[in-house]
Amino acid sequence: MATPQAQPAYVLHSRAYRESSALVDFLTPQGRLRAVLRSARGKAGTLARPFVPLEVEFRGKGELKNVGRMEGVGVAAWMVGDALFSGLYLNELLIRLLPAEDPHPHVFDHYAATLQALAAGLPLEPLLRSFEWRLLDSLGYGFALHQDINGDAIEEGGLYRLKVDAGLERIWLLQPGVFNGIELMAMAQADWAVPGALAAAKRLMRQALAVHLGGKPLVSRELFRKP
Known part of the structure; x- marks a missing residue:
């Protein structure tokens, strides 16, 4: 059996699941993945928050996967005020529009670049319009x-x-x-x-x-x- 390969990821949303786990929506180059994170109150739980660049190993073949390994890589995008709200808006758009397990590597790359631009304090509106447009185009709605x-x-x-x-x-x-x-x-x-x-x-x-x-x-x- 092939060993699961770790891949870059960001947390889009996380919520409590059962006693000590979390149900997490991730954005990866392979699309939006939903996975169970065990022991979410430990070290892994501190990483399972939005805007932190991660490397995640997913296990399982069904729609609901399990997080086998998760590590932080790079520097998290630190945002406050309207920049933070903008980042949350991007996350909600992706959860609502991006089909599960539908690979969109360009969307992932543009998302990562947009987070860094928001954190750097660049004007919000052009960044948001660019992201919306590229997302629609990638999904075939352009x-x-x-x-x-x-x-x-x-x-x-x-x-x-x-x-x-x-x-x-x-x-x-x-x-x-x-x-x-x-x-x-x-x-x-x-x-x-x-x-x-x-x-x-x-x-x-x-x-x-x-x-x-x-x-x-x-x-x-x-x-x-x-x-």
Whole structure:
């Protein structure tokens, strides 16, 4: 029998399980894995917290695995305030959207890089929009920002609305929730100096994510609203 190979991982969420164990959702290059961590009140339990880069050995072939070995590697991303809430938001997005045991190594790498950028104090909104966009694209829910659903190039003075899972549709009458062509062109280039582009990107990502979240609100979003 092959020996289980350790792999890089981050804890997305952990909760008590039975007497002294924890049920932990991990993000790994092989996807989101759920595993039982025995003796969670000991040394291992201190590592089983978000934003700590880990090396974890998973045992078992079923959907619910067991943690065989877990060690900290590298430096944990230390965050406070809105940066911390942003990290929790990323974790909740991954738990809600990422299918179990569906490998997405690029998502893992981007997540790790985003945590370090948040910890370094870089502006939050561009980091969050980039992560949301890449996650949607990796899961097959992405759409073009440089052209509409008919294949026509986005026009600077045009008006567009999002048809989820299809793309951007050109419209001719102003209505709630639409996007200006100049905003979409800025998003495509990640040019956040264009007035309104970052706010429009936030609206666009919320619309794109909403259908895949099934109407259930994200708990972590409420943290930003608390004084």
